[in-house]
Amino acid sequence: MTRSYGQFATVYDQLMEDMPYAEWLGFARAGWSRYGMPASVVDLGCGTGNISIPLARSGFHVYGIDLSSDMLTVARSKWDETPQGLARPRPGTIRWLQQDMREWELQEPVDAVISFCDCLNYLTEESDIEAAFRSTYSGLRSGGTFLFDMHPPKQLIRYAEEQPFVLDEKDVAYIWTCDFEEERCEIEHSLTIFAREHDSKFSRFEETHVQRAYDPDWVEAALRRAGFQSVDRYADFELKPADSESERLFFAAVK
Structure with a gap:
């Protein structure tokens, strides 16, 4: 199933500040240089906009799609705070949309779709993956490109072997444990998070996220079944x- 973020959205950027967003952006540009440079891009599972916003700043017309209204609220706020004098080679735009990645749709097809930060691993049934692939195929123009990343099975096994994980920063901390189910190659991430509030007191909340890894050959076959x-x-x-x-x-x- 897709991610469900609530209070987590308010501390997401603090927890993810070391994520390689520049490398994801670099991969997208390298891929587009090989397969065709787009003008319009869907960022599927856009979260708080850490990839959508830089793309729009550099001139692309972006649709940021996520199931979580909380994540989109943070993303929208960050985009609204973008300095007006920021230099752009051509005017970029963002439209934020709350949709399910398994059945997303727009009025017109786009040139490219991306889905990074292992978003698709949050779809834990093969039928959900195939539905997302079909929706993406339908949403692309002929010749359009779908770029995405996924954790392979070995990465989920590594999480299970190396857990627990602990973060202790000034304003946020967590304890992160994992429970791995070998038969389905599925992992449950359980996080206890402590976040500093405006009064300097810390609030505590729990988050549980489930991911599943798929055989890469099956993923490729599913893309071809979708029409790619x-x-x-x-x-x-x-x-x-x-x-x-x-x-x-x-x-x-x-496509």
Whole structure:
């Protein structure tokens, strides 16, 4: 199932500030240089806009789609605070939409769709993955590109072996444990989060997120069943072939 963020949205950027957003953006641009540079882009599972906003700032027409209204509220606020004098090669735009990635739709097709930060691993049934692929195929123009990343099975196993994880910062802290279910290659992340409030007191809340990893060959076959004719597999933020040692898989599918 897709992510469900509530209070977590308010501290998401603090917890994720070390994530490699620049590398995801770099992979997107490298992929578009190879497959065709878009004008319009859907960021599927956009979260708080950490990829959508830089794309719009650089001139793309972006649709940020997420199921969580809380995440979109944060994203919208960040975009509204963008300095008006920011230099742009051409005017970029963002439209924020609360939709399910399994059945998203727009009035007109777009040139490209991206989904990074292992968003698709949050779909925990094969039928959900296939539905998301079909919706994406329908939402792309002919020749459009779908770029996304996923954790391979080995990464979820690694999480289970290396947990628990602990963060202790000035304004936010967490204890993160994992429970791995081998047969489905599914992992449950349980987080206890402590966040500083305006009165300097800390609030405590719990978050549970479930991810599932899929065999890469099955993912490629599912893309082809959705209608994509060209599917390439890459790894670790580079346009290099994926192999059994890859820590993060990237797919490029062309309609």
